[in-house]
Amino acid sequence: MDEFEAIRPYSDAEVPGVLNRLLADEALLAVLAHFRFPRLAGPLGWLLKPLIAFRLRRQFGSISTVEALQNRIEHYVDRTVERATDGTTYSGMEQMQRGCAYLFLANHRDIVMDPAFVNYAIFHAKMRTPRIAIGDNLLQRPFVSDLMRLNKSFIVHRSLVGRREKLAAYQVLSAYINHSIRNDNESIWIAQAEGRAKDGDDRTDSAILKMMHMSRKSESFAETLAALRPVPVSISYEYDPCDQAKARELYIRATTGTYSKAKGEDDTSIALGITGYKGRVHIHFSPPMTQIPEDAKQMAAALDRQILQGYRLFPVHYLAYAMWMKREPELQVPAAHELFGRQELAKAEDEWNKRLNACPNEHRPYLIQQYAMPVRNQYRVKAGLPL
Known part of the structure; x- marks a missing residue:
């Protein structure tokens, strides 16, 4: 059995079966009907859902590989970027080699659009897009998990509570990241810290760097991280569509000491982050790090300096x-x-x-x-x- 079965993205061989499952998923079709026809989705959902499924089958039914799927959805991503921004620019791509896998460590401001903009830059530079780390807290519905894993996402188990279970999950995650870059020659995108930097203070969590070393104890920390070819990535939004919601959360935390998310709050943030106005967006790729400190906290500090310097x-x-x-x-x-x-x-x-x-x-x-x-x-x- 594949040791990464529970977290890895879907392979090309799995694409047709997963697409067929998605095109018959009532929950997904209901969401699409509501998004496309918000006023009609309630009373006429019984009619709209089969029509949406038919149209999607015509567009995606013949797709059999992940690359073909990404090529097909490029048009939709480009259109979303054009509608919600005043232009997207990127820099630093010339410092990377085509055909070489990297560990992209990025600041984190938006749940979906951070990796989407990195993918956008890499795709248009005609390089292979990375596999994307996504927390299982965002995959509450099966169709969301299927959609993300079709698009080269792998799962980070953040909702585990037991110390032993967490340790085992991070061991597998560490092995998967190393295997992806070293053996599959597939790049990885992961945020520099768990959760968005809602106060605008971008900082790398050294625990994420230590996790990557967990499965390679025969090597030093510096050797393991150097083999992953880490690239600090700075994602700069002129305006954050979720800034009001973040300000509200920060105020509640500051005045009450805690904050509990309402049901569906992540879904609302995702939708607003995708469709809301962002002004200009810039993605900067710093040179791959070659001098890796032996200490995870020192490396986190070095990453921070690169990410903050590259921020527009x-x-x-x-x-x-x-x-x-x-x-x-x-x-x-x-x-x-x-x-x-x-x-x-x-x-x-x-x-x-x-x-x-x-x-x-x-x-x-x-x-x-x-x-x-x-x-x-x-x-x-x-x-x-x-x-």
Whole structure:
């Protein structure tokens, strides 16, 4: 039996069977009907679902490989990017070799679009897209798991509670990541920390780096990580469609000490993250790391410096920093008007004011913090100061 059976993406041989299962899945068809025809999905769902299934079968019924599926959905991804952004750019791709597998370690702001934008950049650079780490907390419904595993996602078991079960799951995950890069020559994308950086403070969790070494104890930490060819990735959104919800959560946590997600909250975040306005988006790939420290915390700090240096700051970030109560004068951060043209700045001021006005007064400090924190972090890195 395949030791990675429970977590790995689907293989080409499994694609036709999984697609047939999805095209007959009532829950998936109901979601698609509601998304495409929100007013009619209730009373006419019995009619819409077979029609949607028929159309999907015509579009995807003949697909038999993962690559063919990604080629087919490229059009939909491109259209989504065009509708929800003012353009997507990327840099640093020239520092990687085609045919070579890498470990892409990225900051984490959006549940679905972070890996989607990395895939977008890599696909358009005509390189093989990576396998994507996704938490099992997002796979509550079988059709979601099928969809993600069809698109080269593998499962990270985060919902386990027992220490022994967690340890066993991370051992398998570690072995899978190493096997994927070393044996299958397939790249991996994984976020630098579990959960989105809702306060804008992008930091690498050293526990994730230690996990990758768990299955290779015969090697040193540095040897194992070097063999994975880690690439720090900086994903920069001009605007975050979920910024209001994140500010609300941060306020509740700060005032009550805890926060409990409402039913369906992750689904709402996913939908808003995909369709909501993001302004400009930039993805930067730093050079593959060759000097790996022996200590996981030191490597996490090195990753942080690369990710923060590669982050693209937009006018809104400087506008927020100028309003932030925790700004640090010694960093000598320039004002937005010193860096950006009048027209670009006026557009940013208009959008930023809309977001501020839509945010309750008590939540505003947390909205400002989300956009100001990347400025603080990047300028501390530039000044050689600790984060």
